[in-house]
Amino acid sequence: MAELGNDDRKMLDESPPVLGTWPRVYTFVLCYLAVVIAAFYAITVHFAP
Amino acid sequence: MTTIDWVVLFAWLIFLVSYGLWRGRGSGTVDQFLLAGKTMPWYAMGLSIMATQANAITFISTTAQGYVDGLRFVQFYFGLPIAMVILAATAVPIFHRAKVYTAYEYLEKRFDAKTRSLVSAIFLIQRGLGSGVAISAPAIVLSVVLGWPFRVTVLVMGGLVILYTASGGIKAVTWADVQQMGVIMGALVLALVIAISRLPADVSFMDAVRIAGAAGKLNVVEPRLDWNDRYNLWTGLIGATFLMLAYFGTDQSQVQRYLTGKSIGQSRLSLLFNAVAKVPMQFFILFIGAMVFVFFLFVQPPLLFHPGAMERVQHASEYTSLEQRHTLAFEQRGLAARHIKDARDKADRAAAIVEFRAAQARMSTVHSEAAKLTGENDTNYIFLSFVTHYLPRGIVGLVLGVIFTAAMSAISGEINSLATVSVIDIYRRHFRPEATDRQTVIASRAATVFWGLYAVAFAMLFGQGFGTLIEVVNQVGSYFYGTMLGVFVIAFFIKRVGANAVFSGALAGQAAVLAVAKFTSIAYLWYSAIGCLVVIAVAVPISYAEDKPRL
Numbered sequence: 001m002a003e004l005g006n007d008d009r010k011m012l013d014e015s016p017p018v019l020g021t022w023p024r025v026y027t028f029v030l031c032y033l034a035v036v037i038a039a040f041y042a043i044t045v046h047f048a049p
Numbered sequence: 050m051t052t053i054d055w056v057v058l059f060a061w062l063i064f065l066v067s068y069g070l071w072r073g074r075g076s077g078t079v080d081q082f083l084l085a086g087k088t089m090p091w092y093a094m095g096l097s098i099m100a101t102q103a104n105a106i107t108f109i110s111t112t113a114q115g116y117v118d119g120l121r122f123v124q125f126y127f128g129l130p131i132a133m134v135i136l137a138a139t140a141v142p143i144f145h146r147a148k149v150y151t152a153y154e155y156l157e158k159r160f161d162a163k164t165r166s167l168v169s170a171i172f173l174i175q176r177g178l179g180s181g182v183a184i185s186a187p188a189i190v191l192s193v194v195l196g197w198p199f200r201v202t203v204l205v206m207g208g209l210v211i212l213y214t215a216s217g218g219i220k221a222v223t224w225a226d227v228q229q230m231g232v233i234m235g236a237l238v239l240a241l242v243i244a245i246s247r248l249p250a251d252v253s254f255m256d257a258v259r260i261a262g263a264a265g266k267l268n269v270v271e272p273r274l275d276w277n278d279r280y281n282l283w284t285g286l287i288g289a290t291f292l293m294l295a296y297f298g299t300d301q302s303q304v305q306r307y308l309t310g311k312s313i314g315q316s317r318l319s320l321l322f323n324a325v326a327k328v329p330m331q332f333f334i335l336f337i338g339a340m341v342f343v344f345f346l347f348v349q350p351p352l353l354f355h356p357g358a359m360e361r362v363q364h365a366s367e368y369t370s371l372e373q374r375h376t377l378a379f380e381q382r383g384l385a386a387r388h389i390k391d392a393r394d395k396a397d398r399a400a401a402i403v404e405f406r407a408a409q410a411r412m413s414t415v416h417s418e419a420a421k422l423t424g425e426n427d428t429n430y431i432f433l434s435f436v437t438h439y440l441p442r443g444i445v446g447l448v449l450g451v452i453f454t455a456a457m458s459a460i461s462g463e464i465n466s467l468a469t470v471s472v473i474d475i476y477r478r479h480f481r482p483e484a485t486d487r488q489t490v491i492a493s494r495a496a497t498v499f500w501g502l503y504a505v506a507f508a509m510l511f512g513q514g515f516g517t518l519i520e521v522v523n524q525v526g527s528y529f530y531g532t533m534l535g536v537f538v539i540a541f542f543i544k545r546v547g548a549n550a551v552f553s554g555a556l557a558g559q560a561a562v563l564a565v566a567k568f569t570s571i572a573y574l575w576y577s578a579i580g581c582l583v584v585i586a587v588a589v590p591i592s593y594a595e596d597k598p599r600l
Contacts, residue, residue: 014314022317026134029324033130036328037282040123040269047262049402 050195050437054446061232061450065225065457066209072224073217079489082218083150083469089220089309093227094319097462098297098306099327100226100233105187105456107233107334108448112432115338119266121280123332125574128289132297133324137317139541140298145313150473152304152537159540161548162478167555168536169474172301173467175529180463180500181507182525186429187456188508193357194433194449203508206457211501214461215494219309222461229451229458234330236448237337240432243440244340249347256390257343263389263402264409266339269332279572288574295530295577299537302466341435346386349379352419354434355427362419375415382408460504468496527573528566531580532558538581539588546592554588 016025050058080086114122147155153172157165184207192202213221245254252260261267271281297303297320310316352375353359362368385408388401420427436448472493477484484492535558539546546554561583562576571579 014312016314016318022138025321026138029130029134029321032325033127033328037127037270040120040332041272043267044269044271047259047267049263049265 050445050449051442053443054449057443057446058450058453061447062209062453065228065454066213068228069213069221069225069461070216073213073221075220077490079150079486079493081220082490082493083305083473085218085220085223085309087309088311089223089315091310091315091318091322093223094306094310094316095322095326096230097223097226098303098319098323099330100230100455100458101302101306101462105191105452105459108237108452108455109187109190109429109432111331111334112338112341113428115266115335116342116431117338117428119268120332120335120339121268121271123269123328123335124271124280124282124285125289126328126331127282127285128287128291129293129327130324131286131290132293133320135294136298137320140304140537141307141316141320142313143541144304144308145310145316150308151301151470152299153301153470153474156536156540157478160551164536164548164552164555165474165478167552168299168533169470171529171533171559172299172470175526176300176302176463176467177500177503178507178525180460180467180504183459183463184456184504185508187452190429190433191449191453191456193355193430194437200509203505206453206460207501207505207508210457210460210464211498214465214501215497218493218497219305219465222458222465223306223309225454225461226458229454232447232451233455236444236451237334239444240436240440240448241333241337241340244337244344244435247344247348247439252347252390257340260346260386260389261339261343263398264342264386264405266342276575277570277572279574284572284574288572288578291534291577291581292527292530292574295534295581296526299530299533300466300526301470302462305466305469306462338432341432343386344435344439346383348439349376351434352416353423353425353427354430355423355425356430356434358420358423358425358427361423365422367418367422371415371419375412375419378408378411378415382412384408460501464497464500464504467500468493471496471500527576528562529559529580531562531577531582532584534577535581535584535588539585543585543589545596546588547595550588550591550595551584553591554584554586557587558584 016022019025019028075081078086111122144152144155147158149155149158151169153165153169156168184203188199188202188206191197191206192199195202197205213225245257248257258267273281274283275281307316307319310319351359352372353362362371365371382405385401385405389398389405392398392401433449433452437445440448472489476492476496477489481488481492532555536551536555539551539554558580562580565571565576565579566573
C-alpha cells in the first residue's frame with residue numbers, strides 16, 4: 001500500500017460532526033438498531049392476533 | 050387519469066430531467082463525469098443511495114408486501130445498519146485512499162488483473178440483468194395503469210434516462226435523486242393520510258392499527274430461526290448483513306455514490322445516514338400497505354386490482370358468480386373487522402378473529418379463482434389501484450410521475466455504474482490504456498448509451514411473469530454478491546492470500562451459490578453469506594498450500 005500523504009492523513013483524521021469520534025458514532029448506530037428492533041418486537045407482541 | 054393528472058405527470062417528468070441536465074452540466078472530465086469531481090456533500094450522497102433503493106419498486110411492491118404479508122419484510126433491512134458501520138470503518142477509507150474510480154480497480158492493486166477482470170465481469174452480468182429488471186418490471190405496471198403500450202413506456206423511460214445520464218454523469222444522477230427522494234416521501238405520507246382519513250367515522254387510527262394486528266399484518270419481528278423462511282430476525286441480522294455488505298461494499302452502483310464524497314468523513318456520514326433512516330422508512334412504507342389493507346376492509350376492493358385482468362374476467366361466464374361471492378365475503382370480513390374493533394374481552398376478540406380469518410380465506414379463494422382465469426398476478430397493482438381511485442385529482446398524476454421517475458432513478462444509477470466499470474475496468478485497462486481524458490469521457494458517454502439501450506432491449510424481450518418485483522431484484526443480486534464480497538473481505542483483511550488463491554476461491558464460491566440455489570430450498574438471503582464463506586474457505590487453504598516448499 002502506498003505511503004499516506006498529508007491530504008490522506010487529513011482525510012482520515014476528520015472527526016464526525018457529533019459524538020467526537022467515529023467509534024462512538026458506530027456504537028450509537030448499533031445501539032439505535034437494538035432499540036428499533038426491541039420496539040418492533042414490542043409492537044409484534046402487543047398487536048399479535 | 051384526468052387532464053390535470055396528465056399535466057402534472059408531464060410537468061414533473063420535464064422538471065426532473067431538466068434539473069438533472071442542469072445539475073450535471075460541466076461534467077466534461079473523467080473525474081467530473083464518473084466521480085462528480087469528488088465534491089458531493091454527505092446528504093446528497095445519502096439521499097441518492099436511498100433513492101436508488103426507494104425506487105419504483107418501493108411504491109409498487111413494498112406497499113403490496115405490507116398489504117399481503119404484513120410488516121415482516123422490514124427484517125430484511127436489519128442487517129443494513131450493521132453493514133453500514135462495517136463499511137464506514139473499513140471500505141470507505143480504503144477506497145478513498147486507493148484513489149480509484151471503481152471498487153474493482155482496487156482489486157488489481159491488491160491482487161492482479163485477472164481477479165479484477167473476473168469480479169468486473171460478474172458485476173457486469175449481475176447488474177446488467179438487474180438493469181433489465183429495473184426497467185421492465187415497473188414499465189409493465191405503469192403501462193397498464195397509464196394505458197400506454199408497454200414498449201412506449203419502456204422507450205420513454207429509457208430514452209429520458211439515457212438523455213440525462215449520458216449528458217451529466219454521476220452528478221446528474223445524484224442531484225436528480227435528491228429531488229426525487231423528497232417528493233417520494235411526501236407522496237407516501239399523503240397516501241397514508243388519505244387511507245386513514247377515508248376510514249369510516251367510527252374507526253379511529255388506533256382501531257385500524259388493532260384490526261391490522263388482529264389480521265396478522267403487524268408481524269414485524271419473528272424471532273424463530275427457520276432456514277427456509279425468507280424473513281425472520283436471523284435472516285435479517287446475519288443473512289441480510291452479508292447481502293448489504295456485498296451490495297454497498299462491492300456493487301459499483303453503490304460504491305460510486307460514496308466515492309463522490311469530498312472526504313472520507315462525508316462518505317461515512319452518507320452511509321450512516323442510511324443506517325439510521327432506512328429501517329424506519331421501510332417500516333413506514335410497509336405500514337402504508339397494512340393501512341391500505343384495513344382501508345379495503347371497509348371499502349370494497351375490486352375483484353382484481355389489475356385493470357386489464359379485471360376487464361377480461363368480466364367477460365368470463367363465471368364472473369357473476371365470482372363477483373357475488375366476492376361481495377358476500379367482503380361484507381362478512383368487514384363485519385368481522387368491526388367485531389374485532391368492538392370486542393369487549395379476549396374471548397370476544399378471539400372469536401372475532403376466527404370469524405375474520407374464515408371470511409378472509411373465502412375472499413382469497415375467490416380472488417385466486419378470478420386471477421387463475423386471467424393468468425395475472427395482481428399483487429403489484431394493489432397500491433396503484435388505491436392511488437388512482439382514492440387520491441385527489443392532480444396528486445394522482447404526481448404520484449404516477451414520481452413512480453415513473455423513481456424507476457428512471459434506479460436505471461440511471463445502474464447504467465452509470467455499468468458504464469464506469471466498462472470504461473475503467475475493461476476499455477481503459479485492456480484496450481486503450483493510453484486513452485486521453487477526453488477520449489475516456491466520450492467512451493463513458495457511449496458506454497452509458499450502450500447500457501441504456503441494453504436495458505431497454507432486455508425490457509422489450511422480457512414481458513410479464515415477475516412475482517413480487519422487489520424479491521426478483523434482490524434474488525438476482527444474491528446469486529452473485531457472495532462471491533464478490535468474499536473477494537473483497539480477503540482483499541481487506543486476509544493479507545496472506547494472493548491472486549491465484551482468491552481467483553480459485555471466487556470460482557468455487559460462485560459454483561457453490563448456484564448449486565445451493567438449484568438443489569436446496571435455503572432462503573435466498575443466506576446466499577451471500579454462503580458464497581462469501583466458501584470463497585474464504587477455499588482461498589485460505591490454497592494460499593497455505595502455495596507457501597509450502599516444493600520438493
